[in-house]
Amino acid sequence: MTVSQNCSLGGCNVPAIDDIRSPTNAIEPDMRAQIVLSLKQAEPVLPSMLIWDDTGPSLFENLTQQPTYYPFHEELAILTRWADEMARQVKPGSLLLELGCGDLTKTRVLLSAFERCQRPITYYALDISERDLTRGLRRLSQVFRQSRYVQVHGLLGSYEDGMQWLATDAGDTGVPEAVKAQGVTVLWVGNSLANYSRTEAGALLDGFVRSCGLRHLPCQFFLGLDSCQDLDKMGACYDLSPGSPLETLIMHGLRTANKYLGSKVFDLRKWSAHAHYELRDHTLYIYYVPTHDKRLLVDGCVQNLEDRILAITSGKWLLSDIEEMCSAAGLQISKSWWSESQHYGFHAIQPATTETGLMAKTGILQPASRG
Numbered sequence: 001m002t003v004s005q006n007c008s009l010g011g012c013n014v015p016a017i018d019d020i021r022s023p024t025n026a027i028e029p030d031m032r033a034q035i036v037l038s039l040k041q042a043e044p045v046l047p048s049m050l051i052w053d054d055t056g057p058s059l060f061e062n063l064t065q066q067p068t069y070y071p072f073h074e075e076l077a078i079l080t081r082w083a084d085e086m087a088r089q090v091k092p093g094s095l096l097l098e099l100g101c102g103d104l105t106k107t108r109v110l111l112s113a114f115e116r117c118q119r120p121i122t123y124y125a126l127d128i129s130e131r132d133l134t135r136g137l138r139r140l141s142q143v144f145r146q147s148r149y150v151q152v153h154g155l156l157g158s159y160e161d162g163m164q165w166l167a168t169d170a171g172d173t174g175v176p177e178a179v180k181a182q183g184v185t186v187l188w189v190g191n192s193l194a195n196y197s198r199t200e201a202g203a204l205l206d207g208f209v210r211s212c213g214l215r216h217l218p219c220q221f222f223l224g225l226d227s228c229q230d231l232d233k234m235g236a237c238y239d240l241s242p243g244s245p246l247e248t249l250i251m252h253g254l255r256t257a258n259k260y261l262g263s264k265v266f267d268l269r270k271w272s273a274h275a276h277y278e279l280r281d282h283t284l285y286i287y288y289v290p291t292h293d294k295r296l297l298v299d300g301c302v303q304n305l306e307d308r309i310l311a312i313t314s315g316k317w318l319l320s321d322i323e324e325m326c327s328a329a330g331l332q333i334s335k336s337w338w339s340e341s342q343h344y345g346f347h348a349i350q351p352a353t354t355e356t357g358l359m360a361k362t363g364i365l366q367p368a369s370r371g
């Protein structure tokens with residue numbers, strides 16, 4: 001692991017960013033192979049990581065500025081209202097690890113609550129996009145540079161890298177000694193967990209609990225999840241008309257795919273993006289759909305597509321779906337905070353073991369009621 005004091009973009013006013021990318025989790029080398037393989041499948045799926053290159057997060061930020069993009073606004077409203085109560089759910093002196101932190105706008109609201117409540121916290125922002133991690137941390141450090149309670153750090157890597165980082169004793173770049181006894185709160189907002197199926201999501205959460213367990217670190221989660229079932233509201237939010245912020249973000253995935261494939265396999269003028277909400281699993285599916293020709297020339301071979309390529313999924317899980325996922329992963333919800341519309345929730349989740357009781361007794365998890 002290397003440690004970079006990143007001075008290239010933000011000057012030296014950016015908190016140190018630890019580069020925890022592991023070669024075994026490397027995305028780049030096998031991305032081309034993954035794309036080619038997936039295009040040969042009966043139901044092709046392009047890796048969502050294609051959207052999250054260094055440009056993707058800024059395109060996502062444009063999307064969040066749309067008044068109709070309720071997941072951002074409702075989550076921000078929940079944090080603005082309940083951040084103090086949330087901060088009190090975290091034991092003073094513990095580690096707060098945020099996965100896929102993005103531009104950190106919402107995080108700033110939560111961290112300010114730790115400052116207000118005088119609860120010391122060591123915060124690590126993790127993202128795969130170096131450019132946006134640097135940009136977000138530069139903004140955040142302006143607010144917390146003088147803070148007595150909030151220490152800010154960056155981790156450059158994937159979710160899997162973050163999991164390994166928690167599990168490994170890596171000297172200076174690992175979990176700081178000072179926070180080990182107090183435990184870890186994993187923060188995952190923006191409904192990003194629901195880009196996975198519920199089974200995959202449960203396995204990911206379980207992976208983080210296990211990583212913490214290997215180091216005897218008590219672990220809990222703060223998850224921001226979208227439970228909206230209002231189809232009109234979803235329709236306005238997920239506007240995929242040509243040139244809309246969401247369409248631009250999604251189509252960016254095809255541009256990145258061309259980069260990996262080394263040629264203009266996807267002519268963007270001949271593709272559109274379509275969304276379909278599946279009531280059976282409460283999940284929104286966004287597809288790339290060819291408007292002209294279902295044939296693609298990949299590696300000199302013609303691929304005949306059935307009709308569409310899956311770009312991204314976004315679960316709109318009901319509370320019962322979330323409870324089911326948690327239960328399958330040996331977890332339980334200890335507290336939920338809902339937006340005014342009740343369409344978006346922020347959930348504190350912890351392992352459902354007897355150890356949990358012990359953690360609650362020691363104050364790592366406060367006894368909490370369902371909100």
Ligand SMILES: C[S@@+](CC[C@H](N)C(=O)[O-])C[C@H]1O[C@@H](n2cnc3c(N)ncnc32)[C@H](O)[C@@H]1O
Pocket residue numbers: 049052057060099100101102103104106126127128129132157158159160189190191192
């Ligand atoms: C939908 S944005 C959410 C950003 C922020 N959490 C928010 O709610 O506004 C997803 C973020 O996760 C990052 N990301 C996506 N896949 C990732 C992965 N496998 N590992 C680490 N970061 C990832 C992206 O770069 C992007 O910043």
